[in-house]
Structure formats: C-alpha cells, structure tokens
Amino acid sequence: MSENSSSSSESAVITSALPYANGEIHLGHIASTYLPADIFTRFLRLKGLKAYHICATDDFGTPILISAEKEKKSPKDYVEYWNRRDKEDFESLGILFDFFHNTSSKENVDFVQYVFKQLRENGHIYDQNVIQFYCTYDNKFLPDRYVIGRCPYCNAENQYSDLCEKCGRVPDQILEPKCAICGRPPVKEESKHYFFRLSSFEEKLRKWLLSNTHLQPDVKNYVIKWINEGLQDWDITRDLSWGVPIPLPEAEGKVFYGWFDNHLCYISSLIKLVKDRGGDGKRFWNESEIYHFIGKDIIYHHYLFLPAIRLGINSEYKLPEYIPTRGHLMLQNQKISKSRRWYIGLKDFTSAFNPDYLRFYIASVVTYSQDDLNFDFDAFYERINNELIANIGNFINRALSFTQKSFQGIVPRPSSIDDTIEKELAATVDETGRLLSSNEIDKSLKRILKYSDYMNHYFQTNSPWANKDTSNTTLYISVNAVRSLAILLEPFIPFSCEKIWVQLKLGSGSTVHQQVWESAKDIIAVPAGHELGKVEPIFRKIEAKEIEQWKNKLGKPQ
Numbered sequence: 001m002s003e004n005s006s007s008s009s010e011s012a013v014i015t016s017a018l019p020y021a022n023g024e025i026h027l028g029h030i031a032s033t034y035l036p037a038d039i040f041t042r043f044l045r046l047k048g049l050k051a052y053h054i055c056a057t058d059d060f061g062t063p064i065l066i067s068a069e070k071e072k073k074s075p076k077d078y079v080e081y082w083n084r085r086d087k088e089d090f091e092s093l094g095i096l097f098d099f100f101h102n103t104s105s106k107e108n109v110d111f112v113q114y115v116f117k118q119l120r121e122n123g124h125i126y127d128q129n130v131i132q133f134y135c136t137y138d139n140k141f142l143p144d145r146y147v148i149g150r151c152p153y154c155n156a157e158n159q160y161s162d163l164c165e166k167c168g169r170v171p172d173q174i175l176e177p178k179c180a181i182c183g184r185p186p187v188k189e190e191s192k193h194y195f196f197r198l199s200s201f202e203e204k205l206r207k208w209l210l211s212n213t214h215l216q217p218d219v220k221n222y223v224i225k226w227i228n229e230g231l232q233d234w235d236i237t238r239d240l241s242w243g244v245p246i247p248l249p250e251a252e253g254k255v256f257y258g259w260f261d262n263h264l265c266y267i268s269s270l271i272k273l274v275k276d277r278g279g280d281g282k283r284f285w286n287e288s289e290i291y292h293f294i295g296k297d298i299i300y301h302h303y304l305f306l307p308a309i310r311l312g313i314n315s316e317y318k319l320p321e322y323i324p325t326r327g328h329l330m331l332q333n334q335k336i337s338k339s340r341r342w343y344i345g346l347k348d349f350t351s352a353f354n355p356d357y358l359r360f361y362i363a364s365v366v367t368y369s370q371d372d373l374n375f376d377f378d379a380f381y382e383r384i385n386n387e388l389i390a391n392i393g394n395f396i397n398r399a400l401s402f403t404q405k406s407f408q409g410i411v412p413r414p415s416s417i418d419d420t421i422e423k424e425l426a427a428t429v430d431e432t433g434r435l436l437s438s439n440e441i442d443k444s445l446k447r448i449l450k451y452s453d454y455m456n457h458y459f460q461t462n463s464p465w466a467n468k469d470t471s472n473t474t475l476y477i478s479v480n481a482v483r484s485l486a487i488l489l490e491p492f493i494p495f496s497c498e499k500i501w502v503q504l505k506l507g508s509g510s511t512v513h514q515q516v517w518e519s520a521k522d523i524i525a526v527p528a529g530h531e532l533g534k535v536e537p538i539f540r541k542i543e544a545k546e547i548e549q550w551k552n553k554l555g556k557p558q
C-alpha cells in the first residue's frame with residue numbers, strides 16, 4: 001500500500017466523473033465514484049486541507065437531444081431540470097459539492113474553445129473528410145451511441161460505436177453497423193471532421209504513467225498495454241446542433257464530441273468557483289493535488305485522452321496526481337441496467353432508509369480496486385443491524401444514556417486514566433487516517449469498528465452499574481470516546497455525527513467541520529462538569545419485513 005499522506009500540498013481539487021443530464025441518479029452511480037469522493041473530501045477537510053469537490057452535469061450528446069425532443073422541451077430546459085434534480089439526489093445522501101456546474105455553461109464553452117484553439121496552434125489538430133453514418137429513415141447523422149455493431153477488437157456483438165463495453169476499448173470502426181433507433185443499416189455520407197492527434201502522445205503518456213507512482217498499478221499496466229498496441233487519433237467532431245460549437249468559420253453546424261468537452265469542465269468549474277471567491281483558479285489548480293474519481297468504464301478517457309489534451313496545451317493546467325478508479329456496483333449480484341429496470345433510484349432509497357445506512361454499507365464494501373461490488377439486501381440488513389447499530393450505536397448510546405441516568409447527564413470527574421486507552425485511541429486515529437489517505441475506505445471503516453468494539457469491551461469489563469467506585473472514570477473516558485468517534489465517523493455517516501454532537505451538547509451542524517482529525521486523539525476534550533444534551537438512540541434497527549418489501553418491489557430484471 002502506498003503512503004500518500006506525506007504530500008506537502010495544502011489544497012486539493014477532487015472531481016467526480018460527470019453524470020449525464022439524462023435521468024435520475026441510482027445506487028450504481030454513487031458506489032464507484034461519488035460516495036468515495038465525498039468521503040475522501042470530508043476527510044481531507046478534517047485534516048485541515050482546503051479541498052474543493054467539483055462536479056457538473058454532462059449536458060451534450062445525441063441521447064439528451066432525443067430525450068428532450070420526446071418531452072417537447074428545449075435541450076437547455078431539459079438539462080437544467082436534470083442538473084437541479086441530480087444535485088438534489090446527491091444531497092439526499094449527503095454528497096456535497098463545492099460547485100455542481102454544467103458542461104453547457106458559458107464558462108465551459110469558452111474554455112473548451114480556448115483549449116481547442118491552443119491545441120490547433122500547437123499542431124495537435126488536423127481535419128479530414130470522413131464517411132459518417134446517416135440514417136435515411138430517421139433523417140439523422142448517427143454519431144456514437146446511435147450506431148451499434150461488432151467490436152473489431154474482441155468481436156463482441158451489439159456494442160456502441162464509441163465504446164465497447166466488453167473490452168473497454170474505443171473501436172476505430174465498428175463492424176456490421178446498424179442504426180440504434182430503427183435497426184436499419186445506415187448509409188454513409190461525407191463530412192469534414194477535426195481530429196486530435198492522440199497517437200503522437202504515446203511516448204509522453206507512457207512516461208507520465210510510469211513516473212506517476214500514485215496511480216493504481218493494475219490500471220496503469222493495462223493502459224500501458226493499450227499504448228503498446230498503438231493509439232488511434234480521436235475524431236472530436238459531431239454533426240449535431242447540441243454541443244460546444246467548433247470555433248472555426250468553416251465548421252458551422254459542427255460541435256465537439258462530448259468527451260472532448262466534458263472533462264475540461266473539471267477545470268472550467270474550478271476556475272469559476274475560485275474566481276467567485278476572489279482567487280486565481282489556474283494558480284489554485286496548479287498548486288493543489290488533483291484527484292479524478294472515476295468508475296472503471298471511463299479509464300481510457302481519463303488515463304489517455306484527458307492527460308494528452310493537457311499535455312497538448314503544454315500542461316498549462318497540470319495533470320492529475322491521482323485517478324481513483326473503482327469497479328461497478330451489482331444489485332443482488334446482477335448487473336445494474338436501467339433498460340432492464342434493474343436499478344434503485346437514489347432518492348427512493350434515501351426516502352425509505354436513513355441515508356447514513358447506505359453510506360455505511362457502501363463504504364464497508366467498496367475496495368480500492370476495479371473489482372465489482374455488490375448491493376445485497378440481506379447483507380445490508382445485517383451490516384446495519386449488527387455492525388453500525390449493535391457495535392457503534394450500542395457503545396454511543398450506552399455511554400451517553402448511562403451518564404444521563406447515573407450522573408444526571410453531567411460528565412463525572414475521573415480518578416485516574418489508564419494510558420492503554422489513550423494509546424488505543426491514538427493508534428486508531430493514526431491507522432484510520434493512513435488508510436483514508438490511501439483511499440482504502442473499507443479498511444479504514446473496519447479500523448474504526450475495531451475501536452468501537454474495543455470500547456464496548458471496556459465498558460462491559462468495567463461495568464459502571466456494578467462498580468460505583470470506578471464508574472466516574474469509565475463514563476468520563478466513554479463520553480470522550482464518543483466525541484472521538486463523532487470526528488472519525490464524520491466522513492462516513494455525517495448525518496448521524498451531527499446528532500451525536502447535539503447529544504454531546506457540543507454544538508451542532510457545522511461544529512464537526514471546525515474539528516481537526518488529530519483532535520480525535522484527545523481523550524480529555526469533554527471536561528468533567530459538562531452537561532450532555534437530550535440522549536436518545538441515534539439509529540433505528542431495520543426490520544426484516546422492510547427488506548422483504550424492498551425485495552418484492554424490486555422483483556426480477558426484465
């Protein structure tokens with residue numbers, strides 16, 4: 001495991017891959033990208049870093065245009081609706097962005113056009129007449145997703161012309177093409193397109209990949225394998241009305257391909273955010289550590305295309321130090337699919353369950369790897385009831401309610417503090433911090449559970465109900481340990497931690513954001529004589545029948 005906490009940077013830019021402004025956010029979205037990014041950002045803030053979490057909706061592309069037409073909305077109104085809705089969905093799970101922008105914003109359009117002009121000046125763009133698929137039945141050019149066929153690399157059938165989901169590569173020319181709307185074979189028409197010379201960046205990309213020790217080795221290895229096989233230049237043009245216009249007089253009616261403009265929105269959004277706060281966005285970007293959180297389906301785009309474009313403008317905006325890449329979420333061991341109606345909308349879930357339950361469950365199963373993970377209702381039920389509630393919830397509630405009952409809610413004065421307790425806490429804070437710095441979310445949560453388990457044993461062994469002479473010390477230590485847990489757990493279960501602060505009567509809401517990670521080591525932070533707030537259980541157990549209802553509602557994939 002790499003030790004990444006030695007970084008000297010005091011600021012960080014964390015980006016989450018952009019969701020298409022074309023439908024609701026579901027459980028599959030959040031597991032690989034948004035929740036890990038949110039947990040990580042919250043942790044960096046507790047460590048005292050200035051960390052900005054950036055995201056935006058990806059507004060362009062043919063599917064969005066078609067959906068807007070179907071709903072008789074302008075594409076602009078359509079994407080504005082989904083931008084608002086997506087942000088609300090994320091917030092319902094406590095996933096907060098410092099800025100949630102959109103790729104159709106003026107800031108992004110201007111920036112994308114600027115980058116294109118720079119690339120062209122630097123000789124990285126050329127034009128070429130290409131044969132485009134055109135459906136005479138639907139009267140449309142058929143870019144990307146609108147042509148399906150056989151992958152020339154792995155021979156998988158029914159793959160999109162812009163991405164083979166089987167082998168993860170971007171086909172140069174799809175075989176046996178069909179119109180995805182009507183299924184008819186398309187005709188070919190000529191059109192002038194602009195290409196990005198990705199092939200000329202092979203050596204520079206290889207060098208960057210090999211020199212960046214923060215990238216996950218397995219991902220890096222197979223990206224290098226792609227380079228060894230030879231990279232294709234990218235056609236960055238689409239014959240569409242909805243997109244960032246190509247800023248050349250002879251390119252009227254043509255726009256950029258979505259993957260040319262969308263990742264540039266990480267930068268354009270950050271520039272706007274920092275500018276609105278009176279700062280210099282370019283400087284902030286270049287002085288910060290850059291993290292791009294993604295799912296494994298967009299490795300090609302983030303490990304090759306994105307860095308090549310930045311290299312092509314002479315690294316005016318630096319390349320990422322980290323690209324945390326994770327696998328997909330399965331639902332009940334089956335691939336999530338909106339078209340087969342096999343998914344759960346995030347808002348549906350968070351309106352039925354405490355959002356921290358989903359955060360806790362995902363955090364406890366999400367590895368720092370490309371392995372797929374699984375959402376299983378029975379495992380969810382058990383983890384929440386047996387780990388979150390029976391371990392963490394139990395300790396917090398016992399410590400606070402016993403203080404309430406036996407000391408009228410006043411934290412008692414301790415006699416002597418055993419330093420093994422202090423050492424265990426310090427070790428927990430250090431190890432959890434080290435694991436979180438290395439993006440090992442599941443392991444860091446396990447380390448906190450181990451500490452909570454230790455405190456449950458401590459409480460049980462010292463039995464304050466039986467040992468009146470030592471109960472003052474036991475309760476003093478325990479109440480302080482509850483405060484430490486409220487800091488350590490904040491990245492994972494922020495809603496519940498706010499409740500803990502209220503019950504500790506140490507302020508609420510923003511209190512935790514003023515806390516510092518290291519201060520979780522303080523076993524004497526809550527003084528003797530401090531009066532607690534109203535104490536009640538933080539969590540409610542999930543009932544078996546709730547799980548059965550959800551399973552029935554979900555049914556089977558269609």
Ligand SMILES: [Zn+2]
Nearest residue numbers: 151154164167
């Ligand atoms: Zn393939």
Ligand SMILES: [Zn+2]
Nearest residue numbers: 135138179182
């Ligand atoms: Zn057609």
